[in-house]
Amino acid sequence: MTAVDAGRAAETLTRGAAGHRSTRLKLALRFALREMRGGLGGFYIFLACITLGVASIAAVNSVSLMMTEGIAREGRSILGGDVRFQLIQRELSPEEQAYVGGLGDVSTSAAMRSMVRAVSGGDPTLVEVKAVDAAYPLYGAVELSPGEPLDALLAERNGRYGAVAAPELFDRMGLEPGAILRLGSAEVELRGRLEREPDLLSDGFNFAPRLMVSRAAMETTGLIQPGSLVEYAYKVRLPEGAAGGKALADAANERFPAAGWSVRDASEAAPSLQRNIERFSQFLTLVGLTALIVGGVGVANAVNAYLDGKRQVIATFKSLGAGGGFVVEVYLIQIMIMALVGVALGLVLGAVAPFVTARFLESVIPVAAEASIYPGALALAAVFGLLTALAFALLPLGSTRDVAATALFRDASTGGRRIRLGYLAAALGLAALIAGLALLMASDRFVAGTFLAATAVAFLILRLVAAGIQRLAKRAPRIQSTPLRLAIGNIHRPGALTPSVVLSLGLGLTLLVTLAIIDMNLRREISSGIATRAPNFFFVDIQNGEIDRFRSEIEGLAPGSTLDAAPMLRGRITKLDGVEVSKMEIPAEGGWVLRGDRGLTYAPTLPENSNLTDGSWWPADYSGEPLVSFSAKEAGELGLKVGQTLTVNVLGRDVTARIANFRTVEWESLSINFVMVFSPNTFAGAPHAWLATLAIPNATAETEKAVLSGIANAMPAVTTVRVKDALDAVNGLVAQLALAIRAAAAVALVASVLVLSGALAAGNRNRLHDAVVLKTLGGTRAVLIRAFVTEYMLLGLATAVFAIGAGAAAAWFVLATIMQLPFHFSPVLALVTIAVSLVLTVGFGLAGTWRVLGQKAAPVLREL
Numbered sequence: 027m028t029a030v031d032a033g034r035a036a037e038t039l040t041r042g043a044a045g046h047r048s049t050r051l052k053l054a055l056r057f058a059l060r061e062m063r064g065g066l067g068g069f070y071i072f073l074a075c076i077t078l079g080v081a082s083i084a085a086v087n088s089v090s091l092m093m094t095e096g097i098a099r100e101g102r103s104i105l106g107g108d109v110r111f112q113l114i115q116r117e118l119s120p121e122e123q124a125y126v127g128g129l130g131d132v133s134t135s136a137a138m139r140s141m142v143r144a145v146s147g148g149d150p151t152l153v154e155v156k157a158v159d160a161a162y163p164l165y166g167a168v169e170l171s172p173g174e175p176l177d178a179l180l181a182e183r184n185g186r187y188g189a190v191a192a193p194e195l196f197d198r199m200g201l202e203p204g205a206i207l208r209l210g211s212a213e214v215e216l217r218g219r220l221e222r223e224p225d226l227l228s229d230g231f232n233f234a235p236r237l238m239v240s241r242a243a244m245e246t247t248g249l250i251q252p253g254s255l256v257e258y259a260y261k262v263r264l265p266e267g268a269a270g271g272k273a274l275a276d277a278a279n280e281r282f283p284a285a286g287w288s289v290r291d292a293s294e295a296a297p298s299l300q301r302n303i304e305r306f307s308q309f310l311t312l313v314g315l316t317a318l319i320v321g322g323v324g325v326a327n328a329v330n331a332y333l334d335g336k337r338q339v340i341a342t343f344k345s346l347g348a349g350g351g352f353v354v355e356v357y358l359i360q361i362m363i364m365a366l367v368g369v370a371l372g373l374v375l376g377a378v379a380p381f382v383t384a385r386f387l388e389s390v391i392p393v394a395a396e397a398s399i400y401p402g403a404l405a406l407a408a409v410f411g412l413l414t415a416l417a418f419a420l421l422p423l424g425s426t427r428d429v430a431a432t433a434l435f436r437d438a439s440t441g442g443r444r445i446r447l448g449y450l451a452a453a454l455g456l457a458a459l460i461a462g463l464a465l466l467m468a469s470d471r472f473v474a475g476t477f478l479a480a481t482a483v484a485f486l487i488l489r490l491v492a493a494g495i496q497r498l499a500k501r502a503p504r505i506q507s508t509p510l511r512l513a514i515g516n517i518h519r520p521g522a523l524t525p526s527v528v529l530s531l532g533l534g535l536t537l538l539v540t541l542a543i544i545d546m547n548l549r550r551e552i553s554s555g556i557a558t559r560a561p562n563f564f565f566v567d568i569q570n571g572e573i574d575r576f577r578s579e580i581e582g583l584a585p586g587s588t589l590d591a592a593p594m595l596r597g598r599i600t601k602l603d604g605v606e607v608s609k610m611e612i613p614a615e616g617g618w619v620l621r622g623d624r625g626l627t628y629a630p631t632l633p634e635n636s637n638l639t640d641g642s643w644w645p646a647d648y649s650g651e652p653l654v655s656f657s658a659k660e661a662g663e664l665g666l667k668v669g670q671t672l673t674v675n676v677l678g679r680d681v682t683a684r685i686a687n688f689r690t691v692e693w694e695s696l697s698i699n700f701v702m703v704f705s706p707n708t709f710a711g712a713p714h715a716w717l718a719t720l721a722i723p724n725a726t727a728e729t730e731k732a733v734l735s736g737i738a739n740a741m742p743a744v745t746t747v748r749v750k751d752a753l754d755a756v757n758g759l760v761a762q763l764a765l766a767i768r769a770a771a772a773v774a775l776v777a778s779v780l781v782l783s784g785a786l787a788a789g790n791r792n793r794l795h796d797a798v799v800l801k802t803l804g805g806t807r808a809v810l811i812r813a814f815v816t817e818y819m820l821l822g823l824a825t826a827v828f829a830i831g832a833g834a835a836a837a838w839f840v841l842a843t844i845m846q847l848p849f850h851f852s853p854v855l856a857l858v859t860i861a862v863s864l865v866l867t868v869g870f871g872l873a874g875t876w877r878v879l880g881q882k883a884a885p886v887l888r889e890l
Contacts, residue, residue: 050352050355051355053352054352054355054356054359055359057356058356058357058359058360058363059359059363061339061356061360062360062363069328069332069364071324071327071328071780071781071783071784072324072325072328072329072332072361072364072365072368072784073364073367073368073371074321074324074368074780075318075320075321075322075324075325075328075368075777075780075781075784076318076321076325076365076368076369076371076372076411076414076415077368077369077371077372077375078317078318078321078372078773078776078777078780079314079315079317079318079319079320079321079372079410079411079414079777080318080368080369080371080372080373080376080407080408080410080411081371081372081373081375081376081379081407082310082313082314082317082318082376082773083311083314083315083318083376083406083407083410083411084372084373084375084376084377084379084403084404084406084407084408085314085375085376085379086307086310086311086314087307087311087376087400087402087403087406087407088376088377088379088380088399088400088403088404089307089379089380089383089387090303090304090306090307090403091400091402091403092380092384092387092395092396092397092398092400093303093387093391093393093395094300094303094304095396096393096394096395096396097227097295097296097299097300097393098292098293098295099394099396100166100224100295100393100394101292101293101295102165102166102292102295103163103165103166103224103225104166104224104225104226104227104228104292104295104296104393105165105225105228105261105290105291105292105294105295106133106135106162106163106164106165106166106224106225106228106259106261107133107164107165107261107262107263108130108262108263108264108268108270108291108292109129109261109262109264109270109274109275109289109290109291109292110228110259110260110261110262110288110289110290110291111126111259111260111262111278111287111288111289112257112258112259112260112287112288112289112290113257113258113285113286113287113288113678114255114256114257114258114596114597114598114623115253115254115255115256115595115596115677116258116677116678117258118258118260119678121282122282122285125278125281125282126260126262129262129264129268129274130262130263130264130265130268131161131164131262131263132161132260132261132262132263133158133159133161133162133163133164133260133261133263134158134159134161134241134258134259134260134261135156135157135158135159135162135241135258135259135261136156136157136241136244136250136256136257136258136259137154137155137156137157137229137256137257137259138154138155138249138250138254138255138256138257138567138745139152139153139154139155139233139234139255139566139745139747140152140153140155140209140210140247140249140567140743140745141153141738141742141744141745141746142207142208142209142237143207143208143735143738144199144201144205144206144207144208145205145206145207145208145213146205146206148199148200149731149734149735150734150735150738150746151195151198151199151234152233152234152745152746152747152748152751153191153195153234153235153236153237154229154232154233154234154235154236154237155209155237155238155239155244155249156229156236156237156238156239157238157239157240157241157243157244158176158180158238158239158240158241159240159241160177160240162176163224163225164261164262164263165224165263166224166225167222167224168220168222168223168224169220169221169222170190170218170219170220170221171218171219171221172203172218174218176190176238177240179217179218180217180238180239180240180243181240182242182243183215186206186213186214186215187212187214187215187239187240187242187243187246188214188215188216188217188218188239188240188243189207189209189214189215189216189217189237189238189239189243190216190217190218190219190220190237190238191216191219191220191235191236191237191238192219192220192223192235192236192237193219193220193221194235195235195236195237196216196219198235201216203216203217203218203219204216204217207237208742209237209239209243209247209249210247210248210249210742210743211246211247211248211742211743212243212246212247212248214239214243220236220238222392223236223238223392225261226392227295227296227299227391227392227393228290228295228296229257229259233747233751233752233755248742248743249567249743251567251569251715251743252569252570252713252714252715253567253569253570253595253713253714253715254567254715254743255566255567255594255596255715255745270291270292271291271293272291274289274291275289275290275291279608283680284675284678284679284680285675285678286597286598286600286675286676286677286678286679286680288598288622288623297621299391304469305469305470308468308469308470308473308474309473311464311467312464312468312474312477312478313537313773313774314773315410315460315464316477316481316533316537316774317773317774317776317777318410318411318414318777319414319460319481320530320533320534320774320777320778320781321414321777321780321781322414322415322417322418323418323526323529323530323781323785324530324777324780324781324784324785325365325414325415325418325419326418326419326421326422327526327530327781327784327785328784329357329361329418329419329422329423330422330425331784332357333357333422333423333426336357340353340426343356350426353426354423354424354426357423357426358419358423361415361419361423362412362415362416362419365411365412365415365416365419366412368411368415369407369408369411369412369415372407372411373404373407373408376403376404376407377399377400377404380395380397380398380400381397383395384396384397406463406467409463410460410463410464413456413459413460413463414460416456417453417456417457417460418453420449420452420453420456421449421450421453423449424446424448424449424450461478461482464478465478480836481533484532484533484536484832485529485533487832488528488529488532488533488828489525489529491528491532491824491828492524492525492528492529493525495517495524495528495821495824496517496518496522496524496525497518499514499515499517499518499524500518502514508809508813509809509812509813509816510813510816512800512809512810512813512816512817513813513814513816513817513820514817514820516813516814516817517817517820517821523785523786523817523821524821526781526782526785527782527785527786527821527822527825527867528821528824528825528828529781530778530781530782530784530785531778531779531781531782531822531825531829531863531866531867532825532828532829532832533774533778534774534775534776534777534778534779535775535778535825535826535829535833535859535862535863536828536829536832536833536836537774537775537833538772538774538775538829538833538859539829539830539832539833539834539837539855539859540832540833540836540837540840541768542833542855543833543834543837543841543851543852543855544837544840544841545764545768546850546852546855547837547841547847547848547849547850548764548847549757549764550850551847551848560749560753561588561590561719561720561721561749562720562721562722562725562730562733562748562749562750563719563720563730563733563734563746563747563748563749564717564718564719564746564747564749564752565717565718565719565720565737565744565745565746565747566715566717566744566745566747567715567743567744567745568591568715568716568717568718568741568744569715569716569743570593570713570714570715570716572741573591573716575741576591576716576718576737576741576744577589577591579736579737579740579741580720580733580737582736583732583733583736583737584720584722584725584729584732584733586722586723587720587721587722587723588720588721589718589719589720590634590698590718590719590720590721591698591716591717591718591719592627592629592633592698592700592716592717592718593627593628593714593715593716593717594625594626594627594700594714594715594716594717595625595626595627595676595677595709595712595714596623596624596625596626596676597623597624597626597674597675597676597681598622598623598624598674598675599619599620599624599672599673599674600673600674600675600680601671601672601673601682602664602666602670602672602673603666603670603671603672604671607620613663613664613665615663616659616660616661616662616663616664619660619664619701620664624700624701624702625700625701625717626674626676626700626702626704626709627700627702627703627704627717628703628704628705628706628708628709629703629706630644630646630647630648630705630706631643631646632655632689633689633698633699633703635692636689636690636691637689637690638687638688638689639658639687639688639689639690640658640668640687640688641655641668641685641686641687641688642686642687643655643686643687644686644705648705648706648707649707650705650707651683651684652681652682652683652684652704652705652707652708653683653684653685653686653704653705653708654672654683654684654685654686654702654703654704654705654708655685655686655687655688655689655702655703655704656672656685656687656688656689656701656702657688657689657690657691657700657701657702658688658689658690658691659690659691660701661685661688666685666688667685668685668686668687668688669684669685670684670685671683671684671685672685672702674702676709676712677712677713681708681709683704683705683708686705689703698717698718698719720733730748733746734746734748779866779870782866782867782870783870786870786871811872814871814872815868815871815872817871818867818868818871818872819864819867819868821867822860822863822864822866822867822868823860823863823864825863825867826859826860826862826863826864827860829859829863830855830856830859830860833859834851837849
């Protein structure tokens with residue numbers, strides 16, 4: 027729209043339309059659309075910021091819904107039935123078997139960890155053994171290579187039962203179908219590859235490859251002994267129309283209150299995976315929202331620059347009688363139309379994300395991901411995008427409203443004006459609405475609230491940092507170097523780039539530094555910290571009558587080593603101080619103790635590396651009511667007190683014990699630790715096995731190999747877990763998570779770069795005036811370039827220093843208080859951060875300034 031068009035608009039408005047609200051809005055819409063015929067000039071950064079933030083939120087939530095819907099759609103196949111009864115260390119009693127069998131068709135499986143080795147030679151390998159019956163699977167299909175029926179491959183032939191295994195086991199042991207494996211005291215023939223196991227996810231996280239055999243084959247191995255760590259699953263296919271879900275679980279628990287089983291239906295097919303997807307989705311959504319908020323700064327800069335370019339049009343409106351409100355309406359309509367365009371582009375990218383990621387996610391998580399359009403996820407992203415655009419656009423609009431027409435005609439800057447209280451309140455209200463919506467949609471409101479509060483505090487601190495930099499520049503002594511003096515003056519003068527550059531780049535760099543330090547420390551702890559403190563081996567399923575023999579074997583295989591052993595049972599907490607856990611609201615912190623079965627032990631004396639924090643330990647010869655020592659941290663999270671009672675179900679029997687004390691537990695040491703340690707009389711006579719750890723000073727690969735083979739040969743029922751292998755598996759998971767976190771952080775950094783480029787572009791008009799005046803007064807291009815480069819370097823360096831300090835502080839807080847891991851700072855990371863900051867500020871600054879330096883002086887001087 028030209029100034030002439032604006033004059034006609036203002037005349038129309040003042041001839042009678044100004045007093046009528048609807049007519050004024052129609053006129054504002056008409057002139058807004060007419061002015062937009064000139065194209066999107068000045069809005070490209072605006073569009074990019076909105077598009078990026080909306081796309082990230084839409085993509086994360088769409089992909090999350092795709093995976094959760096996939097799990098829900100295949101719930102019965104993943105669970106293995108309509109309902110699943112699960113027990114540890116015991117099978118169903120005859121009465122329980124009759125009850126479960128009366129519900130429908132039943133398939134029974136038994137799962138445990140064990141060691142296998144090829145009869146032809148080679149090292150023993152840890153496997154996840156699963157013994158299934160002829161009815162398996164009730165739902166879904168087992169994919170095998172070769173494509174023979176499962177029962178045929180597992181059947182007995184020539185005195186040997188068959189087995190199928192995951193391709194990973196073939197690759198790890200260098201085997202081919204037909205190989206003979208020793209499993210416990212039996213030999214099985216490896217007859218096929220297990221390409222797909224329909225109910226794999228319901229069994230939880232597997233450290234080792236799957237080996238599947240029949241129930242009959244498992245009976246011949248001698249692995250299942252009293253107290254063995256074996257998990258029994260009874261999967262039921264209900265008749266058509268039969269009631270299931272919570273009603274069936276409640277009925278089963280009421281019928282057998284002391285069964286101690288876990289009852290799940292298809293809606294909880296893979297609860298751990300579903301919780302992790304939900305939590306990770308929330309984290310990535312918050313990071314995407316941060317990128318959108320960072321982009322909001324770019325929105326404000328873009329709007330400010332756009333309005334600065336419309337000074338003559340705005341001046342014409344005001345000179346001919348148009349009020350500030352009408353001017354605001356015209357440009358607010360334009361801004362929101364452009365916001366709708368940016369949101370639409372972001373929604374398109376977010377909608378495509380499930381189709382792009384489906385095949386990749388299927389290779390990571392064995393769930394058929396059927397990509398689709400998810401209106402709810404797209405609507406949420408659209409609302410966030412529009413609210414952010416409006417909130418950040420109101421402030422520059424409010425600054426423009428009260429600028430006098432004379433100032434506009436004289437080409438003065440529109441910045442630095444006081445914003446009306448109403449506009450400021452509206453912007454703050456919209457910010458609160460965005461935060462409230464984020465909290466409402468979050469599964470963990472504490473984490474979401476902390477994240478949002480940290481973002482708000484970071485914005486405030488960055489503003490204070492910018493003000494501090496300007497104050498220091500203003501108080502700097504006079505310097506002889508002309509470029510340096512100009513650079514310092516540019517940092518603190520009115521309309522300086524300092525607040526925009528520090529705010530735009532600081533938040534993205536801070537987030538990147540925080541995540542990088544957390545990732546580095548987590549990897550360091552797993553690869554070196556835990557690895558150096560942890561024992562070399564864990565041994566599971568050492569029979570009670572063979573513990574002395576086991577000690578002798580270890581003494582012969584690894585003399586001088588440290589063996590630590592403890593009796594172990596498995597049990598589920600069913601009541602806390604008389605209140606059933608199933609009827610309690612389980613807290614987020616410490617709730618893992620109440621989910622599923624936990625390892626239990628007994629001890630006459632306080633375990634090593636433990637300290638009492640409350641209460642007292644029982645005498646070594648104690649024989650009174652059952653007592654229990656509870657981990658202090660988890661007790662505090664669950665709100666437990668010394669003197670209260672808890673009930674655990676062990677081997678189908680409820681045992682109630684009184685809490686005698688709380689003690690510290692060093693989980694990160696990977697030594698033998700238990701949440702609950704009972705007085706010895708509690709489980710007198712109960713069948714159980716032993717758990718042991720072995721630490722070998724200066725162990726070599728040959729020493730570890732000798733222990734692994736020696737125990738496998740002498741005591742094949744004992745399961746040996748090499749800690750290094752377990753840590754490698756964990757490290758692989760951390761690497762996958764870190765990749766996604768880095769991608770999310772990269773989105774925030776890209777948003778910061780866009781905002782930075784927009785901020786520098788918005789300041790180019792003032793740069794043009796400065797360059798022209800300085801060139802007129804004799805300044806050369808070389809002097810001006812050195813001045814601008816010095817300014818950008820000072821700003822980039824100050825921003826990098828803040829990002830390093832703030833990111834390190836945030837990472838320390840997460841590591842020390844939440845993860846409880848040691849903190850280490852990386853000088854290399856600091857140098858990389860400084861380099862990135864300098865490259866971005868100097869690079870984008872010079873890219874925008876170079877054009878300014880080539881402008882002719884006369885046209886600019888005539889407008890001053």
